[in-house]
Amino acid sequence: MVKNAKQAPKAKAFATAEPKAKEASKSDSFDVPAAFTQAPSSLKSFLEPLSPKRIYLLHIDNHPPSFKLQIFLAHLAINIVIVAFILYRIYTGLYTYPDIFTALVGGDSPAKIDTSASSWGFLSSTIAWRTFNFLLDYFLATLFLPWPVRYLLGPARCRLAVGFQSAEIIVRYSREWSESLQPGTWIRDDEAAMKERVIPAILPLRLQNTGYLLIDADWDVDWDAIVKAHQLVKSEKLKIEDFQTSVLVHGGPSKGWLMWRVDDEATVASGEGLPSAARDRIVAFKDKLTDLGKEDLFYRWVEIIQYESTHPGGFTPERQRSAMLEVRELFEKEGVDFDQFWKDIGGMEGVSL
Incomplete structure (x- = not known):
């Protein structure tokens, strides 16, 4: 009887631990949005030192070496x-x-x-x-x-290793705000994080700044990762094209690193691959906003349409309405008459990005 009494607490402890294990397994089980795919195995050596609690942004800085x-x-x-x-x-x-x-x-x-x-x-x-x-x-x-101290350990050490090149890999990581995000599931459930912090950081107008000038309240530059990326390219284990504009997030133990390869807005802006009528409307759209001094609205529109269209199920009518409401709100904040602007360019129906 005494022996059984001593074993009882252990059984109880085991019983209370089981739901936690199931809860952890459940939190790691989620549907990955179509925008994200499993990071290629070729990036394994680059991804290993990265923190799963951070979000990483990749892009290639093409500013002239003299400017850098x-x-x-x-x-x-x-x-x-x-x-x-x-x-x-x-x-x-x-x-x-x-x-x-x-x-x-x-x-x-x-x-x-x-x-x-x-x-x-x-x-x-x-x-x-x-x-x-x-x-x-x-x-x-x-x-x-x-x-x-940070300058010597960061930019100075990075420049000694990488030098000044015409095409440089830039790696940014999220600051402390990302630690509160639920691993993996936030990319599906927390659209505010994507639309307010992630997407604005990868807009073409934002990337017009060279890497060092992209440090802000939400993002810092990972100098160690930049050195590592250039070493892998130099050793021909990876190509510089592998680091085109992308978003990296960790989806938990079962999903691993997930990657969103952001489409090249330069291709979209030129209308490459689209029918001539659709291409002409995109060019007119961009040119009119440029004349108004609101070119950033064009790229923001591109990002919204692309992001909404990469969700599971495609660019459904519901998502189209959601995107148009968001675009309307952006236009109004910038003082642009949305209805009149849309009327002047003949609308964008039939234009798929």
Whole structure:
């Protein structure tokens, strides 16, 4: 009887653990949207070091090497100024802080103040000046010192390994906001993340900036992954075309890495592969928005149509209405009369991207 009583808690613990295992298995079981496919096995060595909690964006930076060099030198100059100022503060601190510390412990020091013989004005100005210097050095150490450190370990080390090339692979990763997303299922259920953070980051107008200038509140550049990608291309294990504009997400243990290869908007913009009438309407659509100074709306429209059409079941009437409502809202936010604009270009019916 005693033996059975001791075994009971173990049985109970096993029973409570089983639903959790089923729940985990259930969360990893989901229908992958048609936009995403299994990442090719050829990318395995590139994908292995990546974090499953992050979303990764790939694209090829075709800016001239001279332009990339200018951007690099500009940021290099900024970091040199920061380092020089920090070294200056360290130099002055070697003569200031020991004296202040000696005065605090009661020793004889040039920083010691005779409060009984000093005016309130002198005391207050001295305290204010020293407080200012303490705060300045604190912010230099906590906010500005990490900048040159990250610069040396990131862009500088990457440039030493990759150099300045006419076609460079850029790898970006999502910041902390992606950690709260449910692995895999968010690409189907959380359209806000796709439409507000992922898609805007891969728009052609956004990619007109060179890699280093794409760092923002939502995305950072993975310099290690860039070096790794170029090494794989250099060793001919992969081709640079394998890193065309794409979105990488991890779908959990059963799905692994999933990839959305974003269509080339340049092909869409030219209407290549479409009937001449449809191509003419796309060109007219783009040209009219360009004349209005709203060219970004054209590329946003392309992304919306492409994204909606890649869902399971295709570009259904319901998704067409949803896309048109979103496009209308975008136009209105930009101050463009949607109905009149659509009427002027004769509509886009029959145009499939």
